[in-house]
Amino acid sequence: MTQQEVILKVENLYKHFPIKKGIIFSKEVGRVHAVDGISFNIYDGETLGLVGESGCGKSTAGRTILQLHRPTSGSVWFQGEDLSKLRGEKLRIQRREMQMIFQDPYASLNPRMTVSQIISEPMEIHNLYAGQAQLRKARVAELLELVGLNPAFASRYPHEFSGGQRQRIGVARALALEPKLIVCDEPISALDVSIQAQVVNLLEDLQEELGLTYLFIAHDLSMVRHISDRVAVMYLGIIVELADRNALYKQPMHPYTKALLSAVPFPDPFVEETRKRIILEGDVPSPVNPPSGCRFRTRCSYAQPICTAEQPEFREVVSGHFVACHFAEQLQNDTPV
Ligand SMILES: Nc1ncnc2c1ncn2[C@@H]1O[C@H](COP(=O)(O)OP(=O)(O)O)[C@@H](O)[C@H]1O
Ligand code: SF4
Ligand SMILES: [Mg+2]
Numbered sequence: 001m002t003q004q005e006v007i008l009k010v011e012n013l014y015k016h017f018p019i020k021k022g023i024i025f026s027k028e029v030g031r032v033h034a035v036d037g038i039s040f041n042i043y044d045g046e047t048l049g050l051v052g053e054s055g056c057g058k059s060t061a062g063r064t065i066l067q068l069h070r071p072t073s074g075s076v077w078f079q080g081e082d083l084s085k086l087r088g089e090k091l092r093i094q095r096r097e098m099q100m101i102f103q104d105p106y107a108s109l110n111p112r113m114t115v116s117q118i119i120s121e122p123m124e125i126h127n128l129y130a131g132q133a134q135l136r137k138a139r140v141a142e143l144l145e146l147v148g149l150n151p152a153f154a155s156r157y158p159h160e161f162s163g164g165q166r167q168r169i170g171v172a173r174a175l176a177l178e179p180k181l182i183v184c185d186e187p188i189s190a191l192d193v194s195i196q197a198q199v200v201n202l203l204e205d206l207q208e209e210l211g212l213t214y215l216f217i218a219h220d221l222s223m224v225r226h227i228s229d230r231v232a233v234m235y236l237g238i239i240v241e242l243a244d245r246n247a248l249y250k251q252p253m254h255p256y257t258k259a260l261l262s263a264v265p266f267p268d269p270f271v272e273e274t275r276k277r278i279i280l281e282g283d284v285p286s287p288v289n290p291p292s293g294c295r296f297r298t299r300c301s302y303a304q305p306i307c308t309a310e311q312p313e314f315r316e317v318v319s320g321h322f323v324a325c326h327f328a329e330q331l332q333n334d335t336p337v
Contacts, residue, residue: 007213008042008065008181013074015057015064019288033287034060036237037074039314040322042181047207047214049224049245051260052234053284058217061234062183065215066098067091078181096126099174103186105166109158115169116140116154122176143172146209148202164195171202175210183215188223200227221257222264225249230320233257236295237287239314243321253317253328255300256280294325302327 015035020026034057042048050058063069065076067083076083083094099122102108109118119140123129129136141151147168158166167187174182184203188196204227206212218224224231225245232242233256241254252258259278282299285291291298297307306326314324317332325331 005044006041007044007078008215009075009077010041010065011039011075011077013038013061013064013076014072015060015069016072030288033237033290035064036287036290038234038237038239040232040239040242042213042215043229044180045207045211045213046229047216047227049228049231050215050217050234051219051221051224051231054219055284055287056234057237057287058219058234059185062100062185062215062217066100066183067095068100092126096177097179098181098183099177099179101167101170101174101182101184101187104190105163105170106158106190108170109166111158114155114157115144118158118169119143119154119173119176122173126177128177139176140172143175146175146206147172162195163191164198167191167199168202171199171206175206178210179212181213181215183217185217186219187216189219196223203227220264221249221260225264233260236284236290238295238324239322240296240324241322247318247321251332253321253323253332254296254325255302255331256296258331296325302331 013035014037016031016033018028019030019032021029036057038061040048050061052058060069064071067076071084074084078094078098081090081094083091086094113121116137120136123136123139129139140154144151144153149165149168149172158169161169187203188199191199203214207214216224216227221231228245230242230244231248232239233254234240235256241248241252241257248257249261252261259280262276262278280299285295285298293309294300294303294307294312297303300307304326310326312324312326314322317323317328
């Protein structure tokens with residue numbers, strides 16, 4: 001990461017989904033606390049990894065940041081504007097600069113559209129090259145080359161491609177409007193292991209060539225290790241730890257991060273032999289009724305009475321290393337809580 005300019009600032013962002021009962025007189029009987037108060041910055045040109053178990057709110061966070069879901073409360077600052085307050089044309093202009101790549105390259109491409117139609121759809125929506133069919137065609141060819149596909153494929157349909165190639169088409173579509181920020185929502189999880197590295201390498205090359213910034217979502221820490229500059233760990237709607245990649249992998253402070261990391265194989269054979277595996281007991285509680293205080297307390301082997309009574313603040317324990325745990329300092333030094 002060369003620059004430290006903040007490109008996106010997320011402040012106290014919440015997204016709750018109402019649960020309704022009854023068809024005619026439907027009334028709210030509860031809420032899914034999918035994203036429950038998250039705050040962080042993304043720096044220009046960096047890759048921020050966002051990791052957590054399935055259902056912890058990663059996709060909802062990504063979608064709410066891009067305003068594909070409107071936030072329940074909180075702000076998302078991008079280029080000097082609070083996106084949560086923008087509507088209509090003003091929001092559309094900002095949205096051009098932020099795109100998303102989806103997990104499932106099979107489901108996310110319309111099977112009845114050609115590759116050319118898929119990639120030029122965002123240009124159509126934003127009135128780019130309107131009435132200039134030749135220019136639009138040339139741009140599609142350029143984008144296909146950029147993602148390592150033969151421009152002659154433009155007239156083919158998605159089913160004619162492999163999973164890795166389809167994900168490249170998804171990347172080309174995301175790049176069509178020259179965005180600054182891309183939310184990559186588990187872009188490699190559905191691909192064969194042998195193809196995953198190719199797609200990661202492509203995303204890295206594109207980042208360097210085009211100066212892109214990524215929020216890279218994944219469900220385990222091993223997937224984001226290589227690509228991320230910093231990593232945020234999510235649990236049940238909140239971020240429990242965020243740090244520079246090296247600090248997070250070498251000196252995790254939050255018990256949840258420690259447990260997740262203990263399951264990731266380590267490249268050093270000595271460390272691998274001596275490391276202890278922490279087994280997480282119990283299931284993730286329901287996001288409809290998250291536990292009081294620290295929401296990890298029901299599975300945390302360090303939990304104390306204060307953990308039930310008070311929600312730990314997400315605070316900067318050492319420079320650039322944020323943790324939401326009452327005992328972060330003790331856990332950092334491995335002293336008993
Ligand atoms: N559109 C929606 N309506 C209601 N609940 C939703 C919706 N989208 C997600 N959820 C719920 O929000 C929680 C977080 O989901 P999600 O953001 O998809 O998690 P992840 O991407 O980490 O797997 C889950 O409990 C999920 O069922
Ligand atoms: S605040 Fe308490 S329960 Fe939560 S992670 Fe820290 S020690 Fe565990
Ligand atoms: Mg998801």
